[in-house]
Amino acid sequence: MEYTKYLDTTQEETAGWKKMAGIVNLSVERNYKDTVFRMLFKDKASLLSLYNAVNGTHFTNENDLDITTLDNAVYMGMKNDVSCLFAFELSLYEHQSTINPNMPLRDLFYVAQQLQKLVKDKNLYGSKRIQIPAPRFVVFYNGDAAMSERSEYRLSDLFQRPLESPELELIVTVYNINPGMNEALLNACQKLKEYMLFTSKIRKNQKVMDLREAVNKAVEDCIEEGILKDFLIAQRAEVVAMSIFEYDAEKHIRMEKKESYEEGKAEGKAEAILIILGGKGELSADIKERILAEKTDEILSRWLVLAAMSRDIEEFKREM
Numbered sequence: 001m002e003y004t005k006y007l008d009t010t011q012e013e014t015a016g017w018k019k020m021a022g023i024v025n026l027s028v029e030r031n032y033k034d035t036v037f038r039m040l041f042k043d044k045a046s047l048l049s050l051y052n053a054v055n056g057t058h059f060t061n062e063n064d065l066d067i068t069t070l071d072n073a074v075y076m077g078m079k080n081d082v083s084c085l086f087a088f089e090l091s092l093y094e095h096q097s098t099i100n101p102n103m104p105l106r107d108l109f110y111v112a113q114q115l116q117k118l119v120k121d122k123n124l125y126g127s128k129r130i131q132i133p134a135p136r137f138v139v140f141y142n143g144d145a146a147m148s149e150r151s152e153y154r155l156s157d158l159f160q161r162p163l164e165s166p167e168l169e170l171i172v173t174v175y176n177i178n179p180g181m182n183e184a185l186l187n188a189c190q191k192l193k194e195y196m197l198f199t200s201k202i203r204k205n206q207k208v209m210d211l212r213e214a215v216n217k218a219v220e221d222c223i224e225e226g227i228l229k230d231f232l233i234a235q236r237a238e239v240v241a242m243s244i245f246e247y248d249a250e251k252h253i254r255m256e257k258k259e260s261y262e263e264g265k266a267e268g269k270a271e272a273i274l275i276i277l278g279g280k281g282e283l284s285a286d287i288k289e290r291i292l293a294e295k296t297d298e299i300l301s302r303w304l305v306l307a308a309m310s311r312d313i314e315e316f317k318r319e320m
Contacts, residue, residue: 036242037095037140037195038069039235040228041082046191050093051086053189054138054175059087068114083114090114090133097143097199097246104155104170107137111170137172140192142199149181150174194228202243215243267292269300273307281313287320 041047044062052059066085083092092110094103115132122130141147155170156163175182177196186193201221205214219240223229232239270292277283294300303320310316 035081035095035246036198036239038081039239039242040191040195040231041093042067042069047082047084048086049189050082050192051084051091053185053192054091054093056188057087068117070110070113083110085118085133088133089136090118091136091138094139096139096141099141099143099145099147100139101153101157103139103153103172103174104137105158107172108155108170111135111137135170137170139172139174140177141174142177142196144203147174147176149176151176191228194222197227198222198232202247206247211244211247215240215247218243266295266297266300269297269304270294273300273303276304276307277310277313277316280307280310280316283313287313287317 041050044065044067047067048059048062048065051057051065064086068083068085068090069081070083081092081094083090085091090111092107092114094107096103100106115135118132119130124130139153151174153172153174155168156166159166175185177186177192179196179200186196198218201218202214205217209217219232219236221227223232273291274283274288291303294303306319307316310319
């Protein structure tokens, strides 16, 4: 699998790593084909180690493992991280730094594409039963939000009407791989453990320095401590750029969620004001527009109390 490079080998050798600050000044807004997690588990040996850790097995026959990662699996901006076909199972592994209960729906799209590829030459309309590998879905979570050590997302939790016995179900197992969580799993897969340590260093550094410096410092410290050392030395420029891109995206998602929450709260208070005033007379279009356009929580809270206490619309307008 080829990766997008910020610098070619000649430039890296000429400039040296003392110019890393210049590297990370490059734009990180481009859509990456890969993530650091995908890079780490792109080969059979690493993926088999991850499979063994998740399943408590000790397989060594990595040549029997087929990597089935969907390189171009994009639906509504989503990508499949890593998947493999092994031991009659189709395992889909995702890494996430934000809580996403929609993963069962995403995995449903992914596994449908995978199974279509596997049975494309089979007769789906025949009387002979077509056997397929058993799908398994796993998320490795290392975000800031509190989450239990192990949890599940279910497709049926997304149904508009809950069903006691859903005819279509998909279960995603979520492992929290933050420090102190799922230590047996992490100890069973050294690369996953070292990935956790690397990302933990970035998060810790972010609290006292900007993102670019935080990533570079994490890379330096990990190389010095022997954490993902060979990988980081060989792929340093790309790892730095990708990490900046990933953590910028994570920050953007958090900000969008916060803005969405604040907007929803403001709309709720504005609607409450209009409902209260609606029982006290006819509200002019300009006052209604002014209330709906206001987004400051403090002002809306004051207007809400005022609407409840005012005897009529005119008193509300005067005090408003």
